Amino acid sequence: MLNQKKLELAYRRYSKNFEGIKFEDVEKGYLDNQNEITSIVDLNSVEKDHILLIDLDSIESYYLSKWKNDVLINREDNIEDFKKIMIVVFYQCMGQDLYKIRYPKMMLEYSFRDVIASLIHFTMFGWEKEEKILFDFIVKHFGGRLLDTNDWNKHTWFLLELYLQYRNKTIAGANQNLHITVREQFNKSNLEYDLIPKDLDIYSEVLENWATPQLDEIKTLIEKMSMFHSNLASELGESIEFGDYRYGFYPYEILFLIHVRKKIGLPVPDHFDDLLMNTPEAKMTIGDPEPYPEWDPLLRLIDNFYRKNYPDYIPNKHGELFQ
Structure with a gap:
């Protein structure tokens, strides 16, 4: 049973968190790294260029703060900075691939959750070229050093399996019950594999019925998904899944489900009454x-x-990207 008051209090804390984070401080970190990046590039310091990969994190943080400031605080319908976050994750993957031999134990700046989030957003944005490149990276490194898939987030496994079924693709030879396989x-x-969930909770039911032609059925499933997400988001700061200040109240797993149904001509609800589906991020x-x-x-410089x-740099094989 959802505690509505607890959920509303958690959402207030979620929003106010980005009022408390001074954008000027985040911007300062971005500008400080600008000098470092520019110096490495100007001097062509290949021996220190792994710092460029590390500095991508400050670029991501900068646009995360800008996006939250615009959408959560100023209530602007602005997706531009959010798109840049997804692009930075893509280039973190591309850059990391260069150091798999030179620095085989280098700490990853991204997670499995981050990469799958970028994949499904590229799909939602209609960026097919970049989507394919990122998917190929996922397949190549799945479960390996560059993509740790020992991940507990049930919604991430749901998103990947839904993506595979929608695109008629497989990973590990499967696109059903992927987490079990x-x-x-x-x-x-x-x-x-110990962190990979043994079950996907409500998401298993959704995966079995996501292509139903019945509007009432998909509406009921979405309501269950929203309830599951909201219960965990109400445990802000404590819940492992949806208990974070990054995407805790951004229901992108539901939005992706709606997207793929629309793309194949299936009906979707035209409005929602719950808090989660009416946050500025969801809208x-x-x-x-x-x-x-x-x-x-700075990303362009890198x-x-x-x-x-690096001739073997993956984007070199695909020409210009994101334009």
Whole structure:
């Protein structure tokens, strides 16, 4: 049973968190790294260029803060900075691939959850070229050093499986009960799998029925998903899943379900009455397709540097991206 008052209090804390974070402080970190990035690029300091990959995190944080400030605090329907967050995650993956031999134990700046979130948002934005490149990266490194899939987030496994079914693709030879298949295969291969959920809760029911032609049925499933998400979001700061200040009240797993149903011509509800589906983040307008945002100048410097110095840099194989 959802405690509505507890949920509302959690949402207030979620929103006020970004009032308490001074944008000027985040911007200062971004500008400080600007000098470092510019210096490495200007001197073509290949021996220190792993710092460029590390500095991508400050670019991501900068746009996360800008997005939250616009959408949560100023209540603007602005998705531009959010798109840049997803793009930075893409380039964190591309950059990390360069150091798999030189720095095999280098700490990853992204998580499995981050990468799948970018994949499904690229799909929602209609960025098919970049979606395919990122999916190929996921398949190549799935469960390996560059993509730790020993992840407990049930909604992440739901999103990946729904994506696979929608795109008619497979990973580990499966696009149904993927989490179970991966647990079994990783167990046999002596790979870590203990955090991968044994069940997906409400998401299992949704995956079995997501393509139903019945509007009432999908509406009921979405209401269950919203209840599951809201209960966990109400435990802000404590819950592992949806208990974070980053995307705790952003129901992107529901929005992706709605997106894929629309794309294949299935009916979806036209309004929602609950708090979760009416947050400013949930109500952001996403175009079909969504135009690419203006490039961040520091990200452009880093991309150009890697393109120049590393022939095997994945984007070199695909020409210009995100434009």
